[in-house]
Amino acid sequence: MTVIEVIQRSAEFLSKKGVESPRLQIELLLAHVLKMPRLNLYLDFNRTLTEPELGTLRPMVKRRGNREPLQHIIGSTSFCGLEIHVTSAVLIPRPETELLAERAYTFLTSSAAPADKPVSFFELGTGSGCLAIALAFKCQAARGHSVDISKSALAVARENAERHQVSDRIQFLQGDGFDALARDLRFDLIVSNPPYIPTAEIATLAPEVRDHDPHVALDGGSDGLKFYHRLAEDAGSFLRPNGKLMMEFGDGQAEEIQSILTANRWAIEKVEADYSGRPRILIAHRQES
């Protein structure tokens, strides 16, 4: 079978299975198997695939047809230009979180200027470690503490930090919210992409998310806002003067989260939209008392 035949047949199969963007999905899988950039497939449409290549590809296409996420099948994803290893123990990093990372490392870099003064961050809910790793990678003056309640997620995060050579600047801690932190620690930035899906909505999500992302990474309690209450109540005492709180939130939660923050002595600096125009990121600082 040639490259183009495989693409056409598999795209049809994935489409019948309800997979979104089926042609893109098979092209990404095939490019992974052939170890080439996806666009190079277009230069080689008539190449005949070998039996071993087809033997590797077939089970992958079957898994994708069973609605397993592409990132689990190929074992990694890209986040802020860094390759991040993912397993079923961690949330697959999402493109909208890259915007949060970008705002966060821009703030850390400007706080460290002009003499590369050390700056620090705390991250609640690290998952694969993508956010903390991007911050430490892009801002060499930054040191961080990252917490997760999931031991298996922390193992993936530590491995990713080592892969990108930032493990000496990030302390990964297991804990519930801020509980694992020494009370006298202070940070320039507190950042979080917490679980924010209302519990009852999880059952309605696409199978790739519902059946493969860990529920502990999705479940934000009955109204989805549980972690914003905790961040609003607990983050203030760990923040340095001039420090900032930056968070991602779900579609439609902006108003409620702003109310939670202002009721807890936070001043909202900015609410920013993701690439599809939906408000998804909030930046706040402590109100003067």
Ligand SMILES: C[S@@+](CC[C@H](N)C(=O)[O-])C[C@H]1O[C@@H](n2cnc3c(N)ncnc32)[C@H](O)[C@@H]1O
């Ligand atoms: C939405 S995921 C974000 C993961 C990663 N930061 C990202 O942006 O891709 C939320 C993370 O919070 C963690 N988590 C859930 N409950 C927690 C708690 N009570 N304390 C600390 N972490 C928690 C989950 O295990 C999960 O890794």
